[in-house]
Amino acid sequence: MKRSFIREILEHTSSNTISFAGGLPDVSLFPCEALQSAAHTALQNAESLQYGTSTGYAPLKEQIAGHYCNRGFPTTPENILITSGSQQGLDIICRYHDGASIVIEKPSYLGALNIFKLNNMKDYSVPLEEDGIALEGFRQSIAKSKLAYLIPDFQNPSGRCYSDAHRKEIADIIEASQTLLIEDAPYSELYFHAPHKSISHMLPKQSYHLGSFSKVLSPALRVGWIRADVELLTPLIAYKEAMDLHTSGITQRMVCEYLKDDTSFEKHLQTLRVAYQEKMHYFCQQLDLHLPSFEYTQPKGGMFIYGRFKGVDTRALVQQCLAKGVVFVPGAEFGGANDEIRFNFTYSSFEEIAEGLKRIKSVLSSN
Amino acid sequence: MKRSFIREILEHTSSNTISFAGGLPDVSLFPCEALQSAAHTALQNAESLQYGTSTGYAPLKEQIAGHYCNRGFPTTPENILITSGSQQGLDIICRYHDGASIVIEKPSYLGALNIFKLNNMKDYSVPLEEDGIALEGFRQSIAKSKLAYLIPDFQNPSGRCYSDAHRKEIADIIEASQTLLIEDAPYSELYFHAPHKSISHMLPKQSYHLGSFSKVLSPALRVGWIRADVELLTPLIAYKEAMDLHTSGITQRMVCEYLKDDTSFEKHLQTLRVAYQEKMHYFCQQLDLHLPSFEYTQPKGGMFIYGRFKGVDTRALVQQCLAKGVVFVPGAEFGGANDEIRFNFTYSSFEEIAEGLKRIKSVLSSN
Numbered sequence: 001m002k003r004s005f006i007r008e009i010l011e012h013t014s015s016n017t018i019s020f021a022g023g024l025p026d027v028s029l030f031p032c033e034a035l036q037s038a039a040h041t042a043l044q045n046a047e048s049l050q051y052g053t054s055t056g057y058a059p060l061k062e063q064i065a066g067h068y069c070n071r072g073f074p075t076t077p078e079n080i081l082i083t084s085g086s087q088q089g090l091d092i093i094c095r096y097h098d099g100a101s102i103v104i105e106k107p108s109y110l111g112a113l114n115i116f117k118l119n120n121m122k123d124y125s126v127p128l129e130e131d132g133i134a135l136e137g138f139r140q141s142i143a144k145s146k147l148a149y150l151i152p153d154f155q156n157p158s159g160r161c162y163s164d165a166h167r168k169e170i171a172d173i174i175e176a177s178q179t180l181l182i183e184d185a186p187y188s189e190l191y192f193h194a195p196h197k198s199i200s201h202m203l204p205k206q207s208y209h210l211g212s213f214s215k216v217l218s219p220a221l222r223v224g225w226i227r228a229d230v231e232l233l234t235p236l237i238a239y240k241e242a243m244d245l246h247t248s249g250i251t252q253r254m255v256c257e258y259l260k261d262d263t264s265f266e267k268h269l270q271t272l273r274v275a276y277q278e279k280m281h282y283f284c285q286q287l288d289l290h291l292p293s294f295e296y297t298q299p300k301g302g303m304f305i306y307g308r309f310k311g312v313d314t315r316a317l318v319q320q321c322l323a324k325g326v327v328f329v330p331g332a333e334f335g336g337a338n339d340e341i342r343f344n345f346t347y348s349s350f351e352e353i354a355e356g357l358k359r360i361k362s363v364l365s366s367n
Numbered sequence: 368m369k370r371s372f373i374r375e376i377l378e379h380t381s382s383n384t385i386s387f388a389g390g391l392p393d394v395s396l397f398p399c400e401a402l403q404s405a406a407h408t409a410l411q412n413a414e415s416l417q418y419g420t421s422t423g424y425a426p427l428k429e430q431i432a433g434h435y436c437n438r439g440f441p442t443t444p445e446n447i448l449i450t451s452g453s454q455q456g457l458d459i460i461c462r463y464h465d466g467a468s469i470v471i472e473k474p475s476y477l478g479a480l481n482i483f484k485l486n487n488m489k490d491y492s493v494p495l496e497e498d499g500i501a502l503e504g505f506r507q508s509i510a511k512s513k514l515a516y517l518i519p520d521f522q523n524p525s526g527r528c529y530s531d532a533h534r535k536e537i538a539d540i541i542e543a544s545q546t547l548l549i550e551d552a553p554y555s556e557l558y559f560h561a562p563h564k565s566i567s568h569m570l571p572k573q574s575y576h577l578g579s580f581s582k583v584l585s586p587a588l589r590v591g592w593i594r595a596d597v598e599l600l601t602p603l604i605a606y607k608e609a610m611d612l613h614t615s616g617i618t619q620r621m622v623c624e625y626l627k628d629d630t631s632f633e634k635h636l637q638t639l640r641v642a643y644q645e646k647m648h649y650f651c652q653q654l655d656l657h658l659p660s661f662e663y664t665q666p667k668g669g670m671f672i673y674g675r676f677k678g679v680d681t682r683a684l685v686q687q688c689l690a691k692g693v694v695f696v697p698g699a700e701f702g703g704a705n706d707e708i709r710f711n712f713t714y715s716s717f718e719e720i721a722e723g724l725k726r727i728k729s730v731l732s733s734n
Contacts (some may be wrong), residue, residue, distance in 0.1 A: 250406075250588060
């Protein structure tokens with residue numbers, strides 16, 4: 001199996017390289033003190049250091065279920081399986097459905113593509129359009145697929161967000177089939193204007209909804225979850241416990257303590273939304289200034305700007321850029337076109353954004 | 368796939384049930400304050416909350432490599448892959464060797480048996496004798512096996528420890544073959560008298576050595592590792608990152624901070640050795656007092672006492688015992704005989720040990 005482009009890049013870039021590659025949060029926005037205090041409280045109790053149950057720490061499952069209920073999506077703790085990040089959640093589901101056929105968006109999340117390979121799955125990729133995955137192609141592919149993997153909110157890598165009408169159409173198509181939806185939703189809370197209703201909400205018996213604290217709290221926690229109907233969730237538990245027994249009880253309890261103060265999490269999310277929107281605007285402004293030939297649409301949330309330098313081989317370009325101390329991910333890594341690029345706009349500082357785009361400009365103009 | 372007997376039991380026993388079932392450390396011996404302070408220090412740095420590299424936190428890999436070097440086993444950080452517990456380490460190796468044949472001890476670790484099933488492996492089980500796995504059977508099975516899975520130190524479930532002469536013989540047999548050794552070593556530091564040289568140490572190019580902080584520090588950390596030759600280790604990295612990206616940076620840094628004070632870890636290990644030996648002696652004394660028909664050998668380390676009630680169906684017995692508020696694991700769960708039992712002696716208090724064994728006595732005498 002091939003390693004992930006992004007993860008290898010992460011290991012080999014020097015500290016002087018400006019990275020628009022990984023889907024990394026802004027370090028300066030992590031709620032350090034609150035998590036430090038959450039850890040302190042959690043570790044008062046020696047039981048926090050003991051083995052835990054396979055499905056996750058019960059009070060945390062309750063909090064997550066409550067969050068769905070607040071959004072009008074009836075959910076109990078029995079619908080939640082805590083995973084070591086939502087990456088593991090996806091792997092557990094796919095491992096259970098080993099060898100199944102799956103409809104995916106084109107382009108799609110690199111880490112998911114690796115999981116599909118690892119689990120011998122046959123994927124049918126359907127182009128992602130402005131409003132969501134192309135309906136006709138989706139309808140045709142669903143007929144021959146056991147699973148569909150979609151990222152409706154601020155998709156990785158495209159940054160696109162499914163319209164409400166499109167979500168309804170997708171839900172109707174799936175409901176009329178035997179297919180199960182895997183909805184990956186790590187960016188759902190990072191909207192700049194308004195949240196969207198998940199497709200799973202319209203398909204409670206026919207969906208796995210993947211959630212994560214990586215983008216909204218801290219990726220180092222490695223705490224994510226699967227929300228599914230009990231009948232779908234139950235067979236996954238044996239896989240979870242065979243794979244790593246259970247997710248860290250320490251980081252689960254840290255999240256749980258942190259979430260106890262409802263208002264502070266909501267305030268933190270609001271801070272992220274405002275700060276990321278501001279960074280996105282700045283990134284776009286600098287793109288228009290230094291790289292006016294880059295064609296893209298402004299995202300309405302999430303972490304990525306996706307677009308293209310028409311006719312430019314971006315795999316060759318990224319190698320040249322690396323030599324100049326700036327890196328991004330070529331669209332081809334996600335199954336996109338050869339002239340496409342994904343830029344992450346959340347990780348770098350304003351200064352780095354301007355400087356990084358200038359470096360790309362200098363590479364392009366020397367070609 | 369079937370769920371693990373132990374993990375299901377863990378979820379369904381009431382707080383009044385005395386458990387000799389799980390391989391759980393003594394909660395009262397966790398170094399709570401030291402880990403709390405380690406967390407506090409680690410979380411001072413916002414980078415602790417960011418994504419990390421797939422192979423693990425570099426300073427922790429250095430500490431682990433240093434530990435091997437101190438034991439005379441030359442190891443660099445490039446030989447270490449940090450995993451989310453050693454359970455995941457074993458799964459990564461087996462997933463890479465999907466469908467391979469593997470020699471195992473009979474009885475063997477339940478969690479490993481589940482991993483072998485999950486990865487479509489064909490296992491050849493060879494009886495475990497007083498000094499280690501039966502040599503003649505091992506020699507024959509190795510000829511048709513790509514892998515061998517052994518737990519030489521205070522084996523789970525049997526509690527047995529390979530003699531030094533036996534280790535040398537096993538290493539010689541493997542060296543003369545194409546087989547790769549997977550040596551699972553979670554209990555190695557929990558010796559009552561003296562440590563043993565690992566078999567991997569004699570086979571540095573032909574072995575995966577699995578380590579873990581679960582039994583010696585805290586299982587809730589979910590931090591373990593694989594030590595292997597770079598050539599063996601490199602292809603596993605793509606699997607690790609597809610499976611959960613990387614192990615929690617928070618718990619890795621907690622361990623790293625904790626280990627910075629070398630003497631305190633060594634002191635803690637010494638405390639565990641003394642306390643567990645004392646508990647083991649008490650357990651044996653109470654067994655001899657209340658259940659004199661139980662045949663067993665005193666272990667020289669680890670967490671388990673294994674033995675048998677000659678002719679008693681221990682799967683039926685455990686159901687009756689559960690009703691009386693005491694639980695253990697029947698040997699059959701590990702591939703052992705129907706009249707065998709594994710008792711964990713580390714988790715329960717002295718009072719619970721006496722009371723639990725009395726409850727088993729009352730069940731047996733009412734039969």
